[in-house]
Amino acid sequence: MTPDVSVVDGVPVARDRSPLLLRVAHVDQAASVLTESDGDLWPAAWADDDALYTACGDGTGFARHDWRDIVVNRVTGTPREGLRGERLSAGDAVAPAWDPERFNRKPTGMVAVDGDGDGRDELYLAVQDLRCGAGPDTFNEAPTATVCRSDDRGLTWTWPAQPLFTDHVFTTVMFLDLGRSNGGSEWVYAYGIDGNWRTSFSHVVPDPTQLFLARVRADAIQDRAAWEFVAGTEPDGADGGLRPVWSSDVARRVPVLEDTRRFYPTPALGFSACDFTCIAQGGVVWNAGLGRYLYSTWSEYTFEFFEAPAPWGPWRLLHSHDFGHFPWHGPRSPLAKHGGYAPTMPSRFISDDGREMWLQSNWFVPASSRGGRAYCFGLRRVRFDPGTGQEPPRPTAPSENLARSADASVLVPRVREGGEHVLNDGRRDVAEDSAYGPGSGEDVWGIEWPSPRWFDRVVYVPGPQDSLGGWFASSPRVEVRRDGVWHEVAATVTPPYPTDWTALEEDEYVFDLDAQCADAVRIAGEPGGGMRYTSIRELEVWFRGAS
Structure with a gap:
């Protein structure tokens, strides 16, 4: 059955706002589709040329040499037929480092959209400054972020003279994946997290528990003054639901999702970090077959999935998958099992009925494990199936198992x-x-x-x-x-x-x-x-x- 959807503020919104109920929720235990690549994070966008553009951090991307803290790549093919990738640009050619002595660059979100009306998508890449070095706060603070632009599909990039977001506010920016070429919408939506991209193990900033939402016209993405943030909701008289109240003042923002759960309250043997939250860098995608927005995120040892009928909610927990603490086994192990971080489900690989997706996530601890590396652009199958069929008649004979x-x-x-x-x-x-x-x-x-x-x-x-x-x-x-x-x-x-x-x-x-x-x-x-x-x-x- 095709979901009943209306268009509100340039995005699809499901008319049925009741919780999405699944009969089958399955996440593979490990990545099963691997590529000859190196790096982590991999936020991606599906562009008008049918390719997937993706940026990685701390690696060589789809190349064998020349490590950089940020690399832009192009991926073609499908998980079932095979994936091919090429490296396009890296390092200083992609984005600035606003404080290079203490922070390096990390990609957090990407969108492909024709904002200037020339019939060809531009690429926009959200990049944050993330604490680096050998101190206890490494990877535990992200005070600054900006958005870079490419008019030639990832080969060259430009950026504003100043960061778009500062003071730890909205500094993990994840663009909403509406599908190929931003789903044709004139609005670009982005989710943001304050302070850090995940739990801050050193507690230099508060652990993130809130997810915020912003939007901006496709022709003004690099203009900070053009951004609007959800500052609340009001009744929507058309169908009895709620619609957002937008404000250009980021200080008025309110979360569209808040989750204060804590995971693994005590540390695993040999690993001091514990007590994780699950609002973290991941991705939000529109699943047209299911008629739902899906947010994939993580809490060090678990994947967490949320669903909503509209970008602004209401957001509900859909499914959790627990991998247990280390040791994990690499994807080529006979007993492969590993979670990872920054999970995304690119719209490019969602089945027409919405029930099969491919989740990208990476694992670095250890980067090279028994059974191969998971520190690359790798995918695993996800099955979210609401099911079909009514109650069958009671059988008249015993069943098989x-x-x-x-x-x-x-x-x-x-x-x-x-x-x-x-x-x-x-x-x-x-x-x-x-x-x-x-x-x-x-x-x-x-x-x-x-x-x-x-x-x-x-x-x-x-x-x-x-x-x-x-x-x-x-x-x-x-x-x-x-x-x-x-x-x-x-x-x-x-x-x-x-x-x-x-x-x-x-x-x-x-x-x-x-x-x-x-x-x-x-x-x-x-x-x-x-x-x-x-x-x-x-x-x-x-x-x-x-x-």
Whole structure:
């Protein structure tokens, strides 16, 4: 079904403002499409020549030599057919360093738009000054930002005589990705973060928890006086929603999204940073197939995804993916698993129905890991599927294992070795667990489908013996999901679950329940042991038709 969309202030706005409900939300455990490139960040724009233009920091880009703190590149091709890249310009030819003794240049956003009406896109690149050097505040402060312009598709660049943003205000600038050539809009929208591009580990500036929104005419992007900022909202009489109030005074700005959650409150072994926020440099893209704006961001060890019907909101958390703390494994490892930073989902690679996207993100610690480097322009598949189909009739015969259905997807808390396939690979001789987690909250192991299924039995096969954890400290409960809401259901478990290390002595636990029709099922409970984790070899879902 095509989303019902209107155009407000030059951008599409979904008429349906209710939360986007997903039946399948899947993020690959590691980058699966790699390129011969070097660098990080990679904000990108889809231009009128059908190429993706992207800038990287601290690398050589699509070249083998000549390291620079900023490099502009051109990428053609697709993730499935292959990507090709070339380096266009770098260093002083791209952007100024306003305080080169203490700060270097980092790209944060890019947009391609025909603002001068000559029938050819210009490129605009947002660049911030980020603290460098050997002190404790390195990478922890971004006081200044500007926007550079290219009229020849990335070969040469110009910039204003002064920075556009100073005093740590709106200094991580991320242009909204409306699609090819800015979606044809005469307005360019940009999201901004104050102080730093992510959690400031040294606390030289406050950790970012607020995301702000601005706009500017496409023919005036480098004119600071032309920028307007969301200063509030007012009722929109046309459809009962809210629309933004704009102000040219940046001091009047109010956040369109605020998230004060903290992730991983204690440091991982050998890594002092902890207690991360998740408002950070990433990207916001219009997904026409889903009729939603998606903000992809991160919190050191997790990816966080938000959705909204309009650029100004209301923004809601859509999905979280937890990779656990280090060690991670590189993308060419047999057990690849790694998160990364500055995640973006370029509109160039979104499927027509909006359900398949490709996420770009980088990982530097360590830059060269077992199984290859993730410090490059690399992509991983993301599947956000609202699903189709109504409740099917109750089957008249027992089913095969529904967890093994071709369209089944797994639900995991985090997996130590990245082997989420263990849940439904049909084997009981390989296991995974949720170790390397934050040490709080519950674990869940589950299966979801893009349409409802009938089932009345769940079989949980735990992992191997371990003295540090692997079992549930509370008897695992069974929950099913209907219309986006999880419900606990009564179940009889055989044998009874002991909630201590002896739980790992059993080959399987069979949960029998009244027949359910739902699009997902999971077992959930508190992880046990000194390291607080649970283990699994297999999760099976059956319809026996006995109740």
